[in-house]
Structures are given as structure tokens and as C-alpha cells.
Amino acid sequence: MRRMTWFNATSLTLGFAFLYLPMVILVIYSFNESKLVTVWAGFSTKWYGELLRNEAFLDAAWVTVQVAVASSTIATVLGTMAAYVLVRAGRFHGRTLFSGMIYAPLVMPEVITGLSLLLLFIGIGLDRGILTIILAHTTFSMCYVSVVVSSRLVGFDRSLEEAALDLGCTPFESFRLVTLPIIAPAVISGWLLAFTLSLDDLVIASFTAGPSATTLPIKIFSAVRLGVSPEINALSTIMIAIVTVGVITASVISKRATLMQQRDEQAAARTA
Amino acid sequence: MAQTVFAPWDDPNEKPLIQFRNVTKRFGDFTAIDNLSQDIYAREFFALLGPSGCGKTTMMRMLAGFETPTEGQILIAGQDMAGVSPNKRPVNMMFQSYALFPHISVWENIAFGLKREGMEKAKIDARVTEMLRLTRLERFARRKPHQISGGQRQRVALARSLAKAPKLLLLDEPLGALDAKLRQDTQFELMDIQEKTGTTFVIVTHDQEEAMTVASRVAVMDEGQIMQVATPAVIYEQPNSVYVADFIGDVNIIEGAATPQGDGYDIAWAEGQPVLHVKTGKSFAPGQKCFLAIRPEKVGISAEEPTDAANKVQGQIIDIAYLGNLSTYHVQLADGTMMKAQIANTRRLSRRSLTWEDHVWLSWTDTAPVLLES
Ligand SMILES: Nc1ncnc2c1ncn2[C@@H]1O[C@H](COP(=O)(O)OP(=O)(O)OP(=O)(O)O)[C@@H](O)[C@H]1O
Numbered sequence: 001m002r003r004m005t006w007f008n009a010t011s012l013t014l015g016f017a018f019l020y021l022p023m024v025i026l027v028i029y030s031f032n033e034s035k036l037v038t039v040w041a042g043f044s045t046k047w048y049g050e051l052l053r054n055e056a057f058l059d060a061a062w063v064t065v066q067v068a069v070a071s072s073t074i075a076t077v078l079g080t081m082a083a084y085v086l087v088r089a090g091r092f093h094g095r096t097l098f099s100g101m102i103y104a105p106l107v108m109p110e111v112i113t114g115l116s117l118l119l120l121f122i123g124i125g126l127d128r129g130i131l132t133i134i135l136a137h138t139t140f141s142m143c144y145v146s147v148v149v150s151s152r153l154v155g156f157d158r159s160l161e162e163a164a165l166d167l168g169c170t171p172f173e174s175f176r177l178v179t180l181p182i183i184a185p186a187v188i189s190g191w192l193l194a195f196t197l198s199l200d201d202l203v204i205a206s207f208t209a210g211p212s213a214t215t216l217p218i219k220i221f222s223a224v225r226l227g228v229s230p231e232i233n234a235l236s237t238i239m240i241a242i243v244t245v246g247v248i249t250a251s252v253i254s255k256r257a258t259l260m261q262q263r264d265e266q267a268a269a270r271t272a
Numbered sequence: 273m274a275q276t277v278f279a280p281w282d283d284p285n286e287k288p289l290i291q292f293r294n295v296t297k298r299f300g301d302f303t304a305i306d307n308l309s310q311d312i313y314a315r316e317f318f319a320l321l322g323p324s325g326c327g328k329t330t331m332m333r334m335l336a337g338f339e340t341p342t343e344g345q346i347l348i349a350g351q352d353m354a355g356v357s358p359n360k361r362p363v364n365m366m367f368q369s370y371a372l373f374p375h376i377s378v379w380e381n382i383a384f385g386l387k388r389e390g391m392e393k394a395k396i397d398a399r400v401t402e403m404l405r406l407t408r409l410e411r412f413a414r415r416k417p418h419q420i421s422g423g424q425r426q427r428v429a430l431a432r433s434l435a436k437a438p439k440l441l442l443l444d445e446p447l448g449a450l451d452a453k454l455r456q457d458t459q460f461e462l463m464d465i466q467e468k469t470g471t472t473f474v475i476v477t478h479d480q481e482e483a484m485t486v487a488s489r490v491a492v493m494d495e496g497q498i499m500q501v502a503t504p505a506v507i508y509e510q511p512n513s514v515y516v517a518d519f520i521g522d523v524n525i526i527e528g529a530a531t532p533q534g535d536g537y538d539i540a541w542a543e544g545q546p547v548l549h550v551k552t553g554k555s556f557a558p559g560q561k562c563f564l565a566i567r568p569e570k571v572g573i574s575a576e577e578p579t580d581a582a583n584k585v586q587g588q589i590i591d592i593a594y595l596g597n598l599s600t601y602h603v604q605l606a607d608g609t610m611m612k613a614q615i616a617n618t619r620r621l622s623r624r625s626l627t628w629e630d631h632v633w634l635s636w637t638d639t640a641p642v643l644l645e646s
């Protein structure tokens with residue numbers, strides 16, 4: 001391996017410092033003994049204990065988890081179905097339009113997505129609460145799942161499904177027994193992605209949450225406006241940990257799946 | 273009625289199992305199958321032969337139900353297959369690309385179709401074991417498809433398609449990746465299976481010898497059309513066109529003009545050379561352009577002028593290809609035409625007398641060649 005020049009080393013250090021210093025500081029201060037956020041008074045885990053006794057935070061955390069699990073699961077089902085149809089249905093009228101429309105929410109400003117959902121919920125008279133947050137999160141995370149799954153489906157050998165049909169499967173059985181197990185890594189990493197996206201969303205949740213249900217990011221945001229407390233730091237540290245684990249798992253799974261796909265393709269190429 | 277020879281295609285009372293009726297398949301504006309009609313009978317071993325891209329796989333895929341004909345009808349056992357989905361057809365196909373399921377073991381791959389049928393566990397076990405034995409894959413049953421070699425994968429694909437013992441089995445180049453010995457064994461296994469189960473086979477192959485060995489009839493295809501369908505012997509001995517003669521085996525083609533003479537024709541083929549005589553049942557107009565096709569092994573070669581040959585031409589040896597059991601002599605005739613003569617090497621180092629640049633005589637009988645219009 002080539003050695004790094006001092007210039008490269010400095011750029012790297014600065015870049016990463018810029019990205020991660022704020023978070024590192026937050027994590028460190030979550031273990032601060034003192035109530036004052038800016039004064040270091042020794043190591044302690046007492047704020048994590050405080051957190052466990054804070055009903056409001058615990059409620060919000062529970063809502064957040066419910067929303068994340070429900071919305072990412074629905075988004076995975078819908079996103080996988082959308083990806084399957086768009087990759088498999090071949091050419092039909094308006095296919096480009098449809099696939100474009102699936103991906104548009106990726107670049108849509110969240111404020112607009114949130115606002116339009118809010119208007120919709122008011123319009124159909126749906127009371128804002130946990131259900132509306134789930135629906136909203138499903139809407140925006142579905143397209144992420146769809147992107148992840150369709151990139152895997154593009155490289156999928158169609159003749160496998162034909163072979164399944166040939167051996168007596170109905171189209172649905174061929175999807176369940178052949179396609180789904182093979183694309184499972186992409187589906188799982190899509191789910192994890194949707195899960196983490198839902199976990200840390202503030203903007204869309206604030207539009208669609210109601211008095212009966214608040215998510216953690218909303219709770220943190222409103223608490224911070226009254227002043228930062230070490231408790232918030234502790235909570236944020238936990239969230240960073242969960243999101244990190246989620247993202248790393250998702251990328252490891254998709255990386256492994258890519259490697260396996262390449263290996264299978266090489267194996268196939270050798271026989272050709 | 274009693275038939276000693278298996279030839280249902282000659283029996284007007286026999287109902288074909290598969291009927292292609294004026295089938296055309298287009299991909300966009302490319303015509304892959306061009307107005308093709310063909311009957312295939314139960315218990316046949318029907319071989320499709322033709323150059324790459326001539327539409328062999330497309331025909332198979334239409335039979336299996338993965339492609340729908342653009343025009344025309346396909347009937348299986350008298351039933352129109354239009355709108356019948358692949359899982360409802362009495363057909364199994366072995367894919368050219370194998371299409372093994374990568375996420376399950378060899379054993380599971382072979383059992384896949386049987387499980388779909390809802391067969392009992394014990395019966396599945398027995399059947400899969402039988403298939404593994406047949407394809408000599410017992411040792412690899414627990415491996416995943418990516419953990420075995422190309423030839424082994426091909427055998428898994430074959431075993432998987434055989435397992436369900438369908439009425440009609442489509443094999444798309446089933447033996448291409450096997451070594452000569454294993455290929456021959458598998459060919460005989462296939463014929464044996466066919467004998468025992470009465471399954472109808474449609475097989476695509478690039479190997480002429482394979483087609484000749486296993487097939488009841490061979491169809492030679494070109495650009496989406498069937499050029500000739502006949503038993504292997506007829507295809508070889510009586511091709512109906514230069515294309516078929518040239519595609520199957522080695523052949524010398526001499527172009528000339530036909531003049532009726534006796535029970536056949538005299539062919540004028542080169543300025544200043546004696547005419548060649550050929551017996552044929554076909555009729556040609558006087559002076560009509562024609563092609564004389566003659567197999568190299570039907571051409572004799574000698575240093576001295578043969579006295580009793582119906583046809584003889586003089587030439588010079590340009591090249592000798594030694595093939596072990598055979599030697600092929602490439603001989604240039606007076607007008608520059610190249611001809612091949614093939615001699616069996618029955619004696620060690622026989623024909624030593626003939627060597628490069630020797631002047632030799634080529635000769636053949638008047639029934640050896642076939643006379644073709646095109
Ligand atoms: N889905 C498709 N779309 C467009 N063209 C196709 C499609 N499938 C086949 N073709 C074309 O139809 C022609 C016949 O293809 P087919 O696969 O039947 O050839 P083949 O005889 O099996 O050749 P090979 O011996 O190489 O397997 C080819 O020219 C091919 O390019």
C-alpha cells in the first residue's frame with residue numbers, strides 16, 4: 001500500500017473532524033456528571049438512568065419504534081412490489097413515467113412531502129396520531145426500498161423464474177420460492193434503510209404527528225428549545241448507536257449480496 | 273396395425289403430439305420463426321439442428337409457453353396451447369443456460385418440480401436418488417450449484433427436467449458441456465429413458481453426430497425455417513438442398529448443367545472435362561443449372577487411372593488430413609475445384625504411396641452423388 005502524504009492525511013483528518021466532531025462531543029457529554037452541559041465534572045452514566053425514569057421520553061421512544069417497525073415493513077412490501085413490476089413488466093405505456101414517479105420523492109423537499117400529507121389527512125378527516133405518522137413514513141421510505149430492490153432485480157436471471165413455472169409453480173409461487181429468497185438480502189437491507197430513515201425523521205413527523213403521539217426526534221427538538229440537557233445527550237447517543245448499527249448492517253448485507261451475485265455470475269460465465 | 277419400423281410420420285392414421293401450424297414469431301420487426309409448420313409424433317426423438325440464431329431456442333420456448341406465437345397455432349395432443357400458461361403444460365424444458373436455483377442444493381433443485389406436484393416425501397426421495405444415480409451426481413447432492421463444475425451443472429439441469437417424467441421433454445443443448453465419453457453414455461441413457469417411459473423428446477444440438485445417434489428424425493433449420501425433416505440416414509444420404517448437404521457432414525459440391533442421358537443426367541461441369549454421369553429419380557430440364565453433392569467417403573482415390581469407374585476426374589493432392597481412423601485427401605482438379613476424398617485407414621500406414629503433390633484419380637459410381645436443384 002502506498003503511504004499517505006501529509007497533505008492527504010491532513011485533509012482526511014479535517015474532513016472527518018468536520019463530520020464527526022459534533023457527534024463525538026455529544027457522546028462524551030452524555031457521560032458528564034454535571035448538569036451543566038458545557039462543564040466537564042467527571043464520568044457518569046446517571047443521565048441514562050434519568051432517561052429511563054422520564055415517562056415522556058419513554059412514551060415518545062415507544063411511538064418511534066412502533067412507527068419505524070410498521071412503516072418500514074409496509075414500505076418494504078410496497079417498495080418490493082413496485083420494484084418487481086417496474087423491472088419485470090417489460091415495456092408498457094407510461095413505464096418511464098411510473099419509474100420516474102417512484103423515485104421523485106427521493107429528491108422532493110421533505111417540507112413539501114410533509115405539508116401535502118398533512119393536507120391530505122385533514123382533507124379526508126383522519127385524526128393525526130400514530131397512524132398518520134406510519135402512513136407518512138411509509139410513503140417516503142417506500143421509494144428507498146424500491147431503489148435498493150430494483151437494483152438487485154435488474155441483474156436477476158429471468159430464466160430462473162421461467163424454470164420455476166416450467167416445473168409447475170404458479171407465478172406467485174415462483175416469486176415466493178425462487179425470486180424472493182434470492183433477492184432477500186436486498187429486501188432486508190431495504191427494510192433496515194427504511195427503519196433508520198423513519199427513526200430519525202423530524203420534518204415529516206412534525207407535520208403528521210398529533211397531540212396523541214409524538215416521536216423522539218420531535219420530543220428532542222422541542223426539549224432542546226428550552227435548553228440542552230445531558231439527558232438529551234444520552235438519548236441522542238442511543239439513537240446514534242441504533243442508526244449506526246442499522247446502516248452498517250444494511251450495507252454489509254447488500255455488499256455480501258453483491259459479492260455472491262458476482263460469484264454466481266462468474267460461475268455462470270465459466271460454463272457459457 | 274403392426275409396424276416393425278418406428279415411422280409414425282408415414283402413417284396417415286397417426287395423430288401428431290405436437291403441431292406447429294403456420295407459426296410465425298417476430299421480435300419487433302425481426303422474424304425469428306417464419307411461417308413454420310411441423311408435426312412431431314409421440315415417442316419421437318426429434319432433433320433440431322441449425323446454425324446459431326436460426327430460432328431453435330425460440331421454437332422450444334414457444335412449446336414451453338414462455339413466448340407466444342405472433343401468428344399461427346401450436347397444438348399439443350390436439351389442444352390449442354394459446355393462453356395455456358407454462359405451469360399448466362405437460363412439458364418440461366431443460367434450459368440452455370441451465371437456470372439452476374442458486375439458493376438451494378442440487379438435491380432440492382431436482383426435487384423442486386416433484387414437491388410442486390405434491391408427491392409423497394418417500395416417493396420424492398426415491399425419485400431424486402434415481403435421478404442422481406442416472407446423472408452420476410450422488411456425491412454432489414448436498415452442494416449448491418455454484419460449488420460444482422459446468423458439466424455437473426448441466427447434468428443437474430438434465431436431472432431436474434427428467435425428474436417429473438413429463439409427456440414431452442424439451443432439451444436445449446443438453447450435453448454440450450460434457451466430455452466425449454460422458455456425453456456418449458448420457459446419449460444412450462436418454463435413448464434408454466425414452467424407450468422405457470415413451471417420453472417424446474425434442475432436442476437442440478450443435479453436434480451432428482449426436483443428432484444422428486439419438487434422433488428418430490432430424491430437422492435442419494435456417495433463419496426461422498425448417499429446410500428438411502427426415503430420418504438421419506435420409507438427411508445424410510438424400511439431402512434436399514445444397515444447404516442441408518453442406519450443413520450435415522462433409523460434402524463436395526460440383527456445379528454444372530444437366531443433360532438427360534439414359535436413366536439419369538450427364539453433368540457438364542468444366543470446360544474441356546468429360547461429363548459426369550449420375551442416376552436420379554428427379555427430373556431436370558436440359559441445360560438446367562444443378563449441383564452434384566457427393567460425400568468424401570464415397571470418392572475413391574488412386575494413383576493409376578481406374579478402368580471400371582462411372583465417373584473419374586484427375587487432380588493433384590494439395591493436403592492430407594490424418595484423423596486417426598480416417599485420412600482426408602484434398603485434391604485440386606484441373607479447373608481449380610477442390611475435392612475431398614476420405615479413406616478409412618484399415619491397414620497401418622496404408623496409402624503411403626499417395627503423398628503431397630502426387631497426381632491422382634478420383635472416382636465414384638453413378639449412384640453415389642445426389643443431384644440438387646439448389
Ligand atoms: N427476446 C428476444 N428479443 C429479440 N430477439 C430475440 C429474442 N429472443 C431471440 N431473439 C432472436 O431470435 C433469433 C433466434 O434466437 P434463438 O435463441 O431461437 O436462436 P438459437 O437457434 O437457439 O441459437 P443458438 O444455437 O445460438 O442457441 C436470434 O437472432 C435472436 O437474436
Ligand SMILES: [Mg+2]
Pocket residue numbers: 328329330368444
Ligand atoms: Mg439456443
